[in-house]
Amino acid sequence: MTAATPPSPERSPMAHTIVTIAGSLRKEVLAVDPEQPIAAVRPMMSWVEASTSSQRYNTMLLGLFAVLAVVLAATGIYGVMSYTVAQRTHEIGVRMALGARRFDVLKIVLRQGMLLALGGVVLGLLGAYALTRVMAAFLFLQKMSTESHVALITENLKDDEEFQARDMTGIEIPKGVEVFELYGSLFFGAVRQFKESIRIVAAKPRVLILRMRQVLSIDASGIRVLEELAEEAKAGGYVIVFSEVSRSVYRVMRQTGFVEKVGRKNFAGDIFTALVIAKQHLDSPAAKQ
Numbered sequence: 085m086t087a088a089t090p091p092s093p094e095r096s097p098m099a100h101t102i103v104t105i106a107g108s109l110r111k112e113v114l115a116v117d118p119e120q121p122i123a124a125v126r127p128m129m130s131w132v133e134a135s136t137s138s139q140r141y142n143t144m145l146l147g148l149f150a151v152l153a154v155v156l157a158a159t160g161i162y163g164v165m166s167y168t169v170a171q172r173t174h175e176i177g178v179r180m181a182l183g184a185r186r187f188d189v190l191k192i193v194l195r196q197g198m199l200l201a202l203g204g205v206v207l208g209l210l211g212a213y214a215l216t217r218v219m220a221a222f223l224f225l226q227k228m229s230t231e232s233h234v235a236l237i238t239e240n241l242k243d244d245e246e247f248q249a250r251d252m253t254g255i256e257i258p259k260g261v262e263v264f265e266l267y268g269s270l271f272f273g274a275v276r277q278f279k280e281s282i283r284i285v286a287a288k289p290r291v292l293i294l295r296m297r298q299v300l301s302i303d304a305s306g307i308r309v310l311e312e313l314a315e316e317a318k319a320g321g322y323v324i325v326f327s328e329v330s331r332s333v334y335r336v337m338r339q340t341g342f343v344e345k346v347g348r349k350n351f352a353g354d355i356f357t358a359l360v361i362a363k364q365h366l367d368s369p370a371a372k373q
Contacts, residue, residue: 165197180260237295238263260291261362264354290322291362295355297328307340314346323343326351327358 113120146259169176176189238257257263317324329337329351337343343351 118268161197161201164200165193166198173282208220235265235267236262237265257359258291258366260290260366261293261359262291263293263295263358265295265298267298269299271304271305291325291361291365292317293325293327293355293358294323296330296333297325299333300330302333302336304340307336307342310337310342311345314342323362324350325358325361325365328353329357 178194179189179192180186238261293303314324324346326346334343334351350361352361
């Protein structure tokens with residue numbers, strides 16, 4: 085008599101149900117669109133677990149390190165207290181010979197230990213407060229740098245919703261004009277990414293339009309890098325036109341003197357006005373020389 089083999093996952097009721105549903109889904113989708121592939125069909129719980137696996141792993145590691153920190157702290161406190169009591173063994177003996185009670189000796193040791201612990205707690209809280217501020221700033225900048233990015237949209241500009249909602253007769257993107265769009269807050273990471281994007285453009289533009297409708301905030305480092313970018317544009321012989329700058333960002337630019345530095349005429353309320361300004365720069369005598 086042979087031993088019964090345990091059922092494989094492929095033969096489990098859940099797996100059988102998934103296979104059945106996957107087959108039905110493929111049949112229905114192929115009936116609508118034969119070229120639409122369907123793959124990796126599995127329960128939603130499996131997708132959720134896969135998407136949160138890294139967070140669960142990081143939480144587990146954090147918990148392990150927290151337990152390790154508690155063990156190390158307890159070991160350190162025990163070592164310090166043991167060393168302190170050993171150093172005062174002669175003093176404790178003299179006190180007890182003179183009539184000190186065990187409770188009095190215990191009180192002396194505990195008071196010294198509590199003073200050390202209290203000092204450590206105060207220093208730890210101060211250090212944690214300072215580190216929290218630093219970490220909060222670091223995480224904020226990292227988040228902004230992650231969420232902020234730059235895209236070259238010259239080729240796809242006519243697919244934009246503003247172009248589709250307007251009569252395009254007589255509107256074209258002049259040759260020698262490149263359009264970049266910034267997304268997210270304009271901090272140093274995003275602006276430097278923008279500068280690197282300009283450097284890799286094969287044909288150097290004569291007019292560069294910077295569309296900023298998605299930029300809601302800017303800091304001093306962003307203003308500084310924009311100033312460097314304006315200086316590079318002046319030295320490189322091309323012009324920067326700013327399009328759809330939000331009021332909050334424009335206010336910061338005006339307060340720092342950046343608007344006057346690049347010229348108010350190089351700020352446009354929409355992309356169409358920016359293209360008109362770009363064409364005016366291209367048709368200017370200085371640009372034709």
